[in-house]
Amino acid sequence: MGLKAFRTCGRAGCPALIKEGSHCPKHRQQAEQREYETKKADPAWRMYLHPRWKKFRQWFLRLEPAMSACH
Numbered sequence: 001m002g003l004k005a006f007r008t009c010g011r012a013g014c015p016a017l018i019k020e021g022s023h024c025p026k027h028r029q030q031a032e033q034r035e036y037e038t039k040k041a042d043p044a045w046r047m048y049l050h051p052r053w054k055k056f057r058q059w060f061l062r063l064e065p066a067m068s069a070c071h
């Protein structure tokens with residue numbers, strides 16, 4: 001126990017002390033939002049989220065039940 005358990009927020013200039021994660025609660029949301037924006041811009045990630053892809057995957061897993069063991 002002690003101050004060693006705490007570190008400062010990952011956001012430059014933010015003096016908030018945090019116990020876990022990389023940002024204080026206030027900046028964590030912003031960091032996650034930025035991460036989501038980055039992912040959203042990735043075509044592979046967009047395809048993965050696409051409903052048609054999910055349907056195809058379900059169909060594929062039904063067709064090859066053994067393949068589902070990999071996931």
Ligand SMILES: [Zn+2]
Nearest residue numbers: 009014024027
């Ligand atoms: Zn912060």
